[in-house]
Each structure stands twice: as C-alpha cells, then as structure tokens.
C-alpha cells in the first residue's frame with residue numbers, strides 16, 4: 001500500500017450523526033472532536049507525513065449563536081489537549097486561517113500549541129480554523145501588493161511560487177488525497193489553490209464514525225487511481 005504523503009479531510013456530518021441518534025448537534029461536535037484525537041494517532045502509525053483538517057470555516061460563523069459557542073468551547077479544550085497529542089506523536093501543529101477573529105484566550109492557546117510543538121517533525125498537522133480559501137488567497141494577494149508597493153517585489157516577478165509562498169500553507173506540499181465525510185460532494189471553500197491536482201474521495205460515513213478502517217479504505221481507493229498531471233503519469237513526470 002502506497003501511503004499518500006499529505007491527506008486533507010473535510011470533517012463533515014457531526015450534526016446529522018447526532019440527529020440520527022435523537023441527540024442535539026452539540027453532541028455530534030463533542031464526538032467529532034474526540035475522533036480527531038484518534039485520527040492523529042492512526043495517521044502517524046500509517047506513516048502519513050502531513051495531515052490537514054477543516055474544522056471551522058469562515059462561513060461557519062453564520063450558524064446559531066449556541067452552536068458557535070459550543071464549537072468555541074470545544075476548540076478551547078482541544079487546543080489544550082493537543083499539546084499531549086503532539087508530544088505523543090512527535091507532531092508539529094499549525095493553525096491555518098485567520099485566527100484574529102477568535103477570542104484572545106483562543107489565540108493565546110494557538111500560539112502556545114504552535115510554539116510547543118515546533119520541536120517535532122514526525123507528523124505535520126494543520127488545523128483549519130476560521131479558514132476559507134478565498135479569504136486565504138485574498139490575504140496572500142494583500143501581502144504581495146504590500147511588497148510591490150514597498151518596492152521589494154516587481155509585478156513581473158509574481159508567479160505561482162509567489163502566491164504559494166504567501167498562503168497560510170506556505171512550504172507544505174499540496175495534498176495528495178482529499179477526503180470528505182458526511183456524503184456531500186463539494187469543496188466548501190477549502191484549499192482551492194492547493195487542491196489543483198489532488199485526488200478526491202467522498203464517503204457517506206459521518207465524521208464521528210470515521211475510524212482507522214475507513215481511513216485505510218480511503219487510502220486503498222487512492223492506491224487504485226493512476227495519478228496524472230496534464231495527461232502524464234506520475235512516474236513519467
């Protein structure tokens with residue numbers, strides 16, 4: 001089995017998972033958050049080097065106030081627990097997205113986790129929080145425009161590498177495999193630039209039920225694909 005170097009996952013279906021059990025949506029988020037812990041252990045064991053998960057989008061603020069509050073509480077707890085998870089898996093954690101929208105204590109917890117885990121390099125774990133690809137690209141363009149304005153960059157020097165270097169994911173290889181749980185088949189403003197040549201895998205399984213066996217199934221599926229770039233096979237690239 002060839003293991004993809006970078007797996008990205010849209011964690012979807014928490015609410016429907018809870019509803020199917022006659023429980024409130026918040027229960028689905030609690031279970032979904034717990035599932036993220038074992039995912040990191042499984043990903044590390046399988047030898048995947050980069051993992052990126054979509055946990056909260058720029059559009060998710062539009063949900064009801066109680067639901068957003070529940071999610072914020074879960075992020076607070078999770079960011080603290082994640083220090084132990086990073087130690088256990090020798091995993092470096094990076095938050096992608098615009099974190100300036102979060103309460104100060106959440107921003108502080110993010111900085112603490114990123115600084116603590118910067119010593120590790122066995123697994124690189126990106127968590128997308130208040131992330132939207134259009135927002136990320138807009139912020140990148142703004143930074144590039146500032147450089148042009150200050151004279152440190154010429155317009156004719158701007159190319160794909162310039163854009164890449166100003167994204168939140170700068171320096172991280174593009175995902176090889178994107179998994180979306182919960183049955184929807186859309187990209188919902190996730191990594192639009194980075195997914196240019198990524199293989200997509202959709203499953204009806206709701207996120208709280210997505211376990212190691214489901215991950216292995218997704219990787220098996222990925223292995224059956226012949227990766228092509230512009231009509232050329234990967235090994236001929």
Ligand code: IPE
Pocket residue numbers: 011012013014015016017055056057060071182
């Ligand atoms: C994903 O589950 C978690 C977040 C987006 C925060 P949902 O909350 O979107 O669950 P469904 O899609 O409504 O079932």
Ligand code: IPE
Pocket residue numbers: 010011012013054055056057060184186188
């Ligand atoms: C995508 O799920 C965003 C996250 C998983 C964080 P949503 O449930 O918010 O997306 P849509 O509304 O189905 O596109």
Ligand code: MG
Pocket residue numbers: 012013014182
């Ligand atoms: Mg959803």
